[in-house]
Amino acid sequence: MRWEGRLLRLGTGPRLLTRPDIATHDTRLPLSRRHLSVSLVCLSDLLQTALELGIRFYRLASQFVPVFCRDDLVAFREELQESASVLRWVAELMGREGVRLTAHPFLQVQLAAAEPQRREGALAAACAWAELLDSLELGPECRIVVHAADPQGFREGFSCLPAAVQGRLALENEPSGASLATLLALSLECSLPLVFDYQHYRCTGGEAQGLAEVLQAAWRTWRPGERPEVHFSTPRTNLEHGRAPSAVAHADFVDPFAFADFAATVLPLGDCDVFLEARAKDLALLKLRADVARFSGGRIELG
Amino acid sequence: MAELSWGDGWPGNDEADSAVLVAVVNNVEDLRRAREEHWYRIPLRHAPRPLAARYVAFYLTAALGPERWHVRYLAEVRRYELRRRVELIPSEPFHPRSQELYVCLRLGPLEELPRPIPARRLRRVTFINTTLSRLLAAEDVRELFGRAATRGAAA
Structure with a gap:
């Protein structure tokens, strides 16, 4: 998607x-x-299928790295060595096609976990994920996006990680709990980029009018040359089993009008990559492209 | 669906939707490698899409004599590697394609299908993406074509 030269x-x-x-x-x-x-x-x-659809930003399944403890990490490292030729092959594909990968194993990597076994598992998983991304020769903007939950607990867990693993993480704002301001401060303290989640922001009472300012603050957490990652989704609105859906639940598709307004705010800030957290996945992405092209009257050019 | 008898208890009926890649074996030596050394190779430049599958089934061509023109064998795909031909077949270092890259499928034990699938009319087979349930129910190779697994390669 392009707008006045921005991507x-x-x-x-x-x-x-x-x-x-x-x-x-x-x-x-x-x-x-x-x-x-x-x-x-x-x-x-x-990835080859996604490329045929013109999609070059892809999220890995959380189950890609089945590491839940130190022993699993040892076994995973052996598999990384055994898979070296396939890793090179996939890395070449992504490098050639300019694919960006992201991961969001937020249940697996809970660095703020208080219980020692869970924290050990989170540390092992974070190491495994980072080593996978490194083995795929991915650029520094390809991150493991996690939630801080408890900021102090997160600091303690984060400090236990090797620097190379720390450098692969990113924080995401949450629908409840720590405020965006707190998370921005934590991001800067830990030198971590913040992945801005639009729906989570709106669920915490964030207003569309303040969006530009908040996005600018999030953008500043990314290093020069790194394209910010943003998560966008709109809430479910359909009646389910006779009950109203939660505002946190993701809709199957994306409201194109909300997205167009969001894009109009985001694009002047610079290039970025927007992950659509819609339940209909690539179908939602394709529909959004078509919708925005139709409803923008040509203002927003699709790439 | 007919159940296979596997030494370690798989696959069961819960794997009916498992993806199967039907691949061609056109020489005795490749079948021997699959059976005794537990691997099969596909030239990377000819690799099918999708490539990932839980099982590979082998269609045997005329070169396989009495077993020809049937899908007879099945093996689990346990891992993948990319290797140059000379690494896989060091006894042929001067083969014209010795430096070509191949996808090497490391396999489990080769098992014979309870009911080999004939190709009564279609004889020129390359790769077919199908499912385990379709494989076990097919009475002709032509029945293997169609909608592939809905639960994915390793589901």
Whole structure:
């Protein structure tokens, strides 16, 4: 998507609903039967399909890295070595096509966990994810997006990570809990970029009028040359089992008018990549492209 | 659906939608490698899409003599590697394609299908993406075509 020369790239994943036959990862059971190389070949299939749809921003499935403790990390590192040739192949594909990957294993990487076993698991998972992204030769803007939950707990967990792993993380604002201001301060303190989530921002009472200022603050957490990652979604509004949906729940598709207003605020700030957290995945992305083209009267040019 | 008897208890009926890649074996040596050394190779430049599959089934061409023109064998795909031909077949260092990259599928034990699938009319087979349930129910290779697995390669 382009507007007056600025580029706004849309992303989706892990599943591609246009190709439900392609798995996002090795799903065999028990977990001991899985192998990273199988997941990587699945990823290659998905990326090639995404590229045909003009999608170059993709989220990895959280199950891609089945690491929940230190022993799992040891086994995963062995698989990274065993999968070296496939990692190179996928890395070449992404480099050649300019694909950006992101990951959002927020349940797996809970650095603020108080219980020691859970924290150890979070640290092991963070290391595994970072080593995977490094093995895929991904640029520094490709991040593992996590939630801080408790800022003080997050600081303690974060400080236990090697610097190289710290450098692969990013924080995301949450629909409740720590305020955006607190998270921005934590981001700057830890030298972490902030991934701005629009729906979470609106759920905490953020107003559209203050959006530009908030986005500018989020943009400043990203290093020069790194395209900010943003999450966009609109809430579900359909009646479900006789009850109203939660404002936090993601709609299947994206409200094109809300997105157009958002894009008009975002684009003057610079290029960025917008991950659409819509349940209809690539179908939602394709529909949004078509909708924006139709409703923008040509103001917003689709890339 | 007919159940296969596998030594380690898989696949079961819960894997009916598992993706199967039907691939071609056109020489005795490749079948031997799949059976004894547990691997099969696909030239990277000819690799099908999607490539990922839980199982690979082998269609045997005329070169396989009495077993020809049937899909007879099935193996689990356990991992993938990319290797140059000379690394996979070091005994042929001067083969014209010795430096070409291949996708090497590391396989589980080769198992014979309870009911081999004939190709009564369609004989020129390349790759077919299908499902385990379709494979076990098919009475002709032509029935393997169509909608592929909906739960994905390793589901």
